[in-house]
Amino acid sequence: MKRLACVSLLAVLAACGSAPVGPGFYRVERGDTLSKIARSSRQSVQSIVRWNNLANPDSIEVGQVLRVAPPGNSAPITSATASSGARSSSRGGVAAAPAPRSAPDDVSPSPTPATSISLIWPANGTVIRRFDGSSSKGIDISAAAGTPVVAAAAGTVVYAxxxxxGYGNLLIIKHNADYLTAYAHNRVLLVKEGQSVTQGEKIAEVGDTDTDRVMLHFELRYQGRSIDPSRALPAR
Incomplete structure (x- = not known):
């Protein structure tokens, strides 16, 4: 039963997981580029950028869910007709699948919490990426390898x-019925599943597992959906 509970909690972090997505959507895998995804789905890069409101086409993440079929009844812009003149792929893609009426759960708008939680910063460092609700489900904090990672609030470790x-050495702490926090890419984990922790207690050390730079990726989830952690963190 304990393992089943952990599996359920891992599913909460679908942003970088492998949960299936609906027709007309694609989950980014390691080694993917937007051009590669566009070719395999027989769409243009421009269309995918527009459908997903991507600010930077060169910045996509493993686990990110992208729309690769036109929303609603709009006609697809294929790579054969795109102004870039890119050559279309002969492989079939998901573009022919009907677009779903609503986005998958992991790309739905963030909920407005009915309750609040007060957090402390989980590590000392520089925020190099902020929450945007789509390509970034949390914040990234750059710090030296070995920098202490502390529990942002008291709770129980439900995954270690x-x-x-996509998360490397990961800790998930459940704080109450509504909130949990996740701490990813750690060099070492210092607590175990089932262990109670206090706010500010050292739980890990910053590292670079399953990522290309030393940093802590920190997420706050409310009823299973990602919300902006900075709203619950003290100003710096």
Whole structure:
């Protein structure tokens, strides 16, 4: 039963997981580029950028869910007709699938919490990426390897391991019925599943597992959906 509970909690972090997505959507995998995704789905890069409101086409993340079929009844812009003149792929893609009426759960708008939680910063460092609700489900904090990672609030460790692709050595702490926090890419984990922790207690050390730079990726989830952690963190 304990393992089943952990599996359910891992599913909450679908942003970088492998949960299936609906027709007309694609989950980014390691090694993907927007051009590669466009070719395989027989769409243009411009269309995918527009459908997903991508600010930077060169910045997509493993686990990110992209729309690769036109929303509603709009006609697709294929790579054969795109102004870039890129050559279309002969492989079939998901573009022919009907677009879903609503986006998958992991790209739905963030909920407005009915309750609040007060957090402390989980690590000392510089915020290099902020929450945007789509390509970034949390904040990234750059710090030296070995920098202490502390519990942002008191709670119980419900996951400690590296079984979720894209997160490296990961800790998940459940604070109450509504809130949990996640701490990813740690060099070492210092607490175990089932262990109670206090706010500010050292739980890990900053590292670079399953990422290309030393940093802490920190997420706050409310009823299973990602929300902006900075709203619950003290101003710096």
């Amino acid at each position: 391991g590296n079984g979720l692709r």
